[in-house]
Amino acid sequence: MRRFAPLAALLLALAATTPTATPPPQPAPAPLAATPIQVYGAWHCGNDYCTWGTARSVSEFDSQNHWLIDRGDGHPSVNLVVLSFVNPLDLLRQTTNATTLDGVPRGMTADIVGWFTSHGVRVMLSLGGITYTNDWNAALAQNPTLLGQRAAAVATRLGVGIEIDYEQATSPNLAGLQAFIDAYRAVHPYDATGTRPEARLTIDVAAGDRYLIDLNRKATADWLRTDIPVLDYANAMVAAKPASASTSQASWQEHVDGKPQYGPPVPPLAPAKFTGGLYLAQGGKPLPECVDYATSVQKAAAPYVQSAAPKGAGTTSGMLGFMFWAAERPATKALGTVPPNTCERGAGAGATALAVPVPMPALRQS
DSSP: OOGGGGHHHHHHHHHHHHHOOOOOOOHHHOOOOOOOOOOOEEETTTTTTTTTOOOOOOOHHHHHHHHHOOSSSOSSSEEEEEEEOOOHHHHHHHHOSEETTTTTTOOOOOOHHHHHTTTTTTEEEEEEEEEGHHHHHHHHHHHHHHHHHHHHHHHHHHHHEEEEEEEOOSSSSSHHHHHHHHHHHHHHOTTTTTOOGGEEEEEOOOTTTTHHHHHHHHIIIIOOSSOOOOOSSSEOOOOOOOOOOOHHHHHHHHHHOBTTTTTSOOOOGGGGGGGEESEEEEEEEEEEEHHHHGOOHHHHHHHHHHHHHOSSOOOOOOOEEEEEEEEEESSTHHHHHHHTOIIIIIIIIIHHHHTTTSSSSOOOOO
């Protein structure tokens, strides 16, 4: 045994001076899966600044709006358009004049609706808008039940959904709006499958919780619940001016968090019950949202939109998606989205990057 001692000592010395082998690196934890975008739509103001007062041929309409149904590869740039606006008082009274037929703007025809739906794009009509706030008040005071019934009848006739855009910032007629919703739902009950376009009934709220407070509180507490759904979802409208991803996300987070400090408090809203609004163009220039997806707010904000976690309402993460204001000619001083300022490279490229489904699938319910 004595003759092996030097070899043993040598092996011990080598072991002491040889570096310990570095263990292989552990794989990084997999990132959380992004919730798919489901709603990717645009409000549409027609060619006369949201009046829709003139009937148009499909070929002429296509020449100004082709980007909406073809992002450059034959696929639509959006999966929803909301034709804006129908005057609620005209609808209640079934007004017929130079720009309106039986309460509906003459440009909102079955042919135009069919042009969109034949390409898999869902269509809704927006009832109201800031211009028609006083007319909302008058219609709700006169006969909200009949207004709901007439909105439901138009939805049936055209095969569209209805969006409530009631921008009364102080003392909105919530009892009247409840009667309107009840009457509409009596004709078109809530449909979680989304297979009946006329059953889609949504509402616009502000970008965050600090405007349209009474309306937002009522909608969040009673109409946008996941256990007893009444409205399909809300649109958190665009802010007063084009916003960055960070300011947009901060506004949207207010809906998720609610406002417990308000009296009465505003409860939290499930991320699966609202979309976030952005501008396509404002003033005399197009925005990246329209012309350059790589530098757009929707690209920068998409990780948040696809992962916003519930904070007391809902069970799944991620908002429903994005809405854009607004296609064609939204205002006299706005550039709009007509050729050559169309939005294939912005909204259209976003539809590709975000794998927006066309047609729109059944929406997440919680």
